[in-house]
Amino acid sequence: MNFPTIPFELAGVDGAGTAPKVILVAGACLVALVAALLIRRLVLFLWAKKVIAVGNVSRKWVIPEHREWQAKAYVKVPAKNMIEVCVENRTLEFAPIDWKYDRVSEGDQIEVALQRARLGEEIRIVDIGPF
Template sequence: MFNFSGTEQRKRTGKVLRKYSTPEYREWQGKALVTIPEQRMLDISVDGENLSFAPVEWKYERVSEGDEIDVIIKVGRIDRKFQICDIGPF
């Protein structure tokens, strides 16, 4: 949390490497068995870093592998790691 707090968001161009979905599964969270729903994911290359992101459904449907897209990222203050906040269109 502290790593990304107070950092500004930056707009970059990224390339969609892969579209995939993770199936629904169950996992233990504390003392409860929780069902995690299916998620649709994108692997995006931004400034040489490969990142995974789960966008909303309509944005997922609009992109395909190999597309150049606008990406809003934050860069960590301590470890300089990237975090995707959103993908275009905004």
């Protein structure tokens, strides 16, 4: 079975079999892209050490309960508590557990556990104090 994979080869073969082959090549490219992004994410943060820093809580808010389309049905998504923390001249959002959310207020200085990416300047919040 001769399976052309280059788009120039696809244009040269009969038109009846071209569309499924183009869809197959596009699907393979999409799977390769998703795999590459997943591997990149793992390489950036896997085995990265946690660093404790001090940050300021600049804002607290609640994302209200809502319904959103997931898979084949609408699903009720519960309310989520969010805080915005300014740490190392960056503003990061984090969804802490309820008792930690209740202990902080806007303007407080808190300890923040961060993970720095191995490549680039990306950082993310792992947890907020008390640890």
